[in-house]
Amino acid sequence: MIDITDLISNDIKPLQTTDTITIAQDLFTEYSFSHFPVLDDGVYIGSAEAESIELVDSDKEVGDDRYSFNKFFVRDTTIWLDVLEIFAKNESNILPVLDANNNYLGYYEITDIISYFHETPFMKESGGILVVEKNTIDYSMSEAAQIVESNNGKLLGLFISKANLEKIQITLKISMGGLSEIIQTFRRYNYEIISKHTEDTYLNALKDRSDYLKKYLNI
Numbered sequence: 520m521i522d523i524t525d526l527i528s529n530d531i532k533p534l535q536t537t538d539t540i541t542i543a544q545d546l547f548t549e550y551s552f553s554h555f556p557v558l559d560d561g562v563y564i565g566s567a568e569a570e571s572i573e574l575v576d577s578d579k580e581v582g583d584d585r586y587s588f589n590k591f592f593v594r595d596t597t598i599w600l601d602v603l604e605i606f607a608k609n610e611s612n613i614l615p616v617l618d619a620n621n622n623y624l625g626y627y628e629i630t631d632i633i634s635y636f637h638e639t640p641f642m643k644e645s646g647g648i649l650v651v652e653k654n655t656i657d658y659s660m661s662e663a664a665q666i667v668e669s670n671n672g673k674l675l676g677l678f679i680s681k682a683n684l685e686k687i688q689i690t691l692k693i694s695m696g697g698l699s700e701i702i703q704t705f706r707r708y709n710y711e712i713i714s715k716h717t718e719d720t721y722l723n724a725l726k727d728r729s730d731y732l733k734k735y736l737n738i
Contacts, residue, residue: 521635523598523599523602523632523635524595524616526627526628526631526632526635527595527616527624527625527626527627528625528626528627528628528631529624529625529626531546531550531555533555533556533557533558533563533615533623533626534546534555534556534557534558534567534581535557535558535559535581536557536558536559536560536564536580536581536582536585537580537581537582538580538581539577539578539579539580539581540572540575540576540577540578540579540580540581540583540584541577541578542581543555543567543572543581544572544573544577547569547572547573551612552569552612552613553568553569553610553611553612553613554566554567554568554569554589554609554611554612554613555567555569555613556613556615556623556626557581557582557585557588558623559582559585561623562621562623563592563615563617563621563623564585564588565585565588565589565590566588566589566590566591566611566613566615567581567584567587567588568587568588568589571584571587572584589609589611591605591608591609591611591614591615592614592615592616592617593605593614593615593616593617593627594616594617594618594619595616595617595618595619595624596619599632599635599636599639600678602614602627602632603632603633603636606627606629606632611629612628612629612630613626613627613628613629614626614627614628614629639676644675644692644694645694646673646675646692646693646694647692647693647694647698647715648690648691648692648693648715649690649691649692649693649698649701649702649705649712649714649715650680650688650689650690650691650712650713650714650715651663651688651689651691651705651710651711651712651713652681652686652687652688652689652710652711652713653686653687653708653709653710653711654685654686654687654709655682655683655684655685655686655687657709658687658689660677660689662708663677663689663691663705663710664677666701666704666705666708667691667693667701669704670697670700670701670704671697672693672694672697672698672701673693673694674691674692674693675692675693675694676691676692677689677690677691677692678690688713698715702715
């Protein structure tokens with residue numbers, strides 16, 4: 520499977536603050552982007568929004584509308600689940616990518632990330648889904664993995680699906696091994712079992728939500 524950073528695109532160069540609004544309007548007319556990155560002397564300063572650009576006089580420069588720019592972005596180290604979340608929070612179908620030194624690297628498109636999501640072992644491999652919860656101060660990801668593997672289970676994926684100062688909730692996908700034995704071991708380690716799901720019901724729901732996200736963002 521490819522690395523998510525392989526999906527960073529530079530097919531279209533970012534807008535510059537010195538570009539005319541006409542250039543930006545033509546870009547949004549040609550492509551179905553909700554936003555597009557803007558650089559000022561090589562530095563990312565935000566993303567112009569298609570709806571906002573439509574309202575600006577064509578004889579002005581892109582930089583004249585900078586007050587309306589959206590500041591969202593991700594790092595090249597951001598994991599795909601967080602990338603997907605930032606897409607949704609900002610109702611965007613494009614997401615600028617910066618490195619640790621704030622250099623602009625390119626952008627992700629939501630269609631590529633959704634496709635990546637559907638190709639992960641978490642989605643494609645058969646198995647059961649288990650959601651467990653424990654006190655935040657006592658939680659250990661390595662402990663959760665060890666519980667699964669000590670019961671001859673194979674951990675296909677694990678992520679923190681909910682967290683606050685008191686409790687942390689994790690979602691695991693498990694293949695092989697006895698799920699009932701794994702559940703009992705989690706209980707012995709003071710995890711609360713929130714829910715368990717068959718692959719069909721839970722993963723189909725995840726797929727439906729990701730497909731809805733694509734539709735919602737007018738992809």
